[in-house]
Amino acid sequence: MxxxxxxxxxxxxxxxxxxxxxxxxxxxxxxxxxxxxxxxxxxxxxxxxxxxxxxxxxxxxxxxxxxxxxxxxxxxxxxxxxxxxxxxxxxxxxxxxxxxxxxxxxxxxxxxxxxxxxxxxxxxxxxxxxxxxxxxxxxxxxxxxxxxxxxxxxxxxxxxxxxxxxxxxxxxxxxxxxxxxxxxxxxxxxxxxxxxxxxxxxxxxxxxxxxxxxxxxxxxxxxxxxxxxxxxxxxxxxxxxxxxxxxxxxxxxxDGPIAEDRWATASVKEERTLNAKVFPNPSISGNVSIYSNEVGINEIKVYSILGKEIYSKNNPVFQNQTFTVRNLNSGIYLLKIKNNNKYTTKKVIVN
Structure with a gap:
């Protein structure tokens, strides 16, 4: 210590x-x-x-x-x-x-x-x-x-x-x-x-x-x-x-032992296989849309690059395979999309 x-x-x-x-x-x-x-x-x-x-x-x-x-x-x-x-x-x-x-x-x-x-x-x-x-x-x-x-x-x-x-x-x-x-x-x-x-x-x-x-x-x-x-x-x-x-x-x-994650990003031990696209990126309006043909997406989280959770949505409803996160302030974010044990993390920029 x-x-x-x-x-x-x-x-x-x-x-x-x-x-x-x-x-x-x-x-x-x-x-x-x-x-x-x-x-x-x-x-x-x-x-x-x-x-x-x-x-x-x-x-x-x-x-x-x-x-x-x-x-x-x-x-x-x-x-x-x-x-x-x-x-x-x-x-x-x-x-x-x-x-x-x-x-x-x-x-x-x-x-x-x-x-x-x-x-x-x-x-x-x-x-x-x-x-x-x-x-x-x-x-x-x-x-x-x-x-x-x-x-x-x-x-x-x-x-x-x-x-x-x-x-x-x-x-x-x-x-x-x-x-x-x-x-x-x-x-x-x-x-x-x-x-x-x-x-x-x-x-x-x-x-x-x-x-x-x-x-x-x-x-x-x-x-x-x-x-x-x-x-x-x-x-x-x-x-x-x-x-x-x-x-x-x-x-x-x-790899090796899991070290302290000061940004609260996803663990690298999880499986990164979920398919999704994020657009527009960079975003000017503050709105970011997620397009995915995956079934059963049950969680969307947005973190600041330092790990502070600023948005969370459980069981989001996708329309035409698209879901939109709205009104993000200017900055850099990590957007995490999960479907049970599958996930993907996307870097998002809002100007």
Missing amino acids: KKLLLLILFVNTYFGFTQQSYYDDVDLTKSGIALRDELATKIIATHTNFISYTPGVWEASRKTDVNPNNPNEVILIYGYSASGTTARTRGINENGGGAGEWNREHVYPRSLGDPTLDTRRLGDAGTDAHSLRPSDVDFNRLRSNKRFADGSGNAGDVPGGWYPGDEWKGDVARMMMYMYLHYGIQCLPTVVGVGSASPTPDDMIDLFLKWNAEDPVSVIEDNRNTYHGDTSNTYAQGNRNPFIDNPNLATQIW
Whole structure:
């Protein structure tokens, strides 16, 4: 369980608007490699501000990793060591390379990249702030470039590699997923983690899918995503980590354990076989019609892209195989149509 970095139980208006507008050109009803490729295209295209390793990442970390309980501190990834000798926080300006200071941990180690992650070249994986976190200098050195391996309790060495700690394993998994999405074979999950890729349709390993499901998104993760997604921030990259916005996207792409669905979209375990068409899409009037020759459609629901249910109709009456949902406000929606254990989900845009 996360001790300090509690799961956000609500999404404020600004945060919600930012997420919704960010994914407006992504077809979130896709799954597997098709969804992976759409999200990869999105995060690469929106990575428009290539911040420097120095001072860029230092300054970004002071904004993104602030202790929610003390604005004069940053939170350190991995927290305490097994012996409890390292602090969980540092003064926000106590950065550097000496004992008692914090530095920039490459959560995906530079030396494990192929080619090696470069901190001198803008836009390289070595300067991507989504995989750089404040860390105690000595603890960073202790971790070195060890691969992530399963364990329990506090962070530290385990057989086969390095366990990031119960509080941080979900953060790590989502960062490694992002790095693979963005940089492909340069940052393979099979190189940085100890696990099997055989259960997945891609190079993702089961360990990261397990951690993503077991450890919910933290306040720090959301804060980091919100900062970097807003290009009005001086040291923001412009892109987001989709697996922080919704861990269930990893399940949609790579299967594995069912992760938290922060958008309340349909489970990927259900059977997607119901045939239906939605028109007009985009809609200008706010009315959207569903055409289907299926018999016995018993539920229609409309969700905002962040998962808030805004319309529901049980046992809708179709006339000439058509049913119309009316008076939707401008926005992006997920429309779910069910017939017993069959369903389909359509992305709908209302201008």
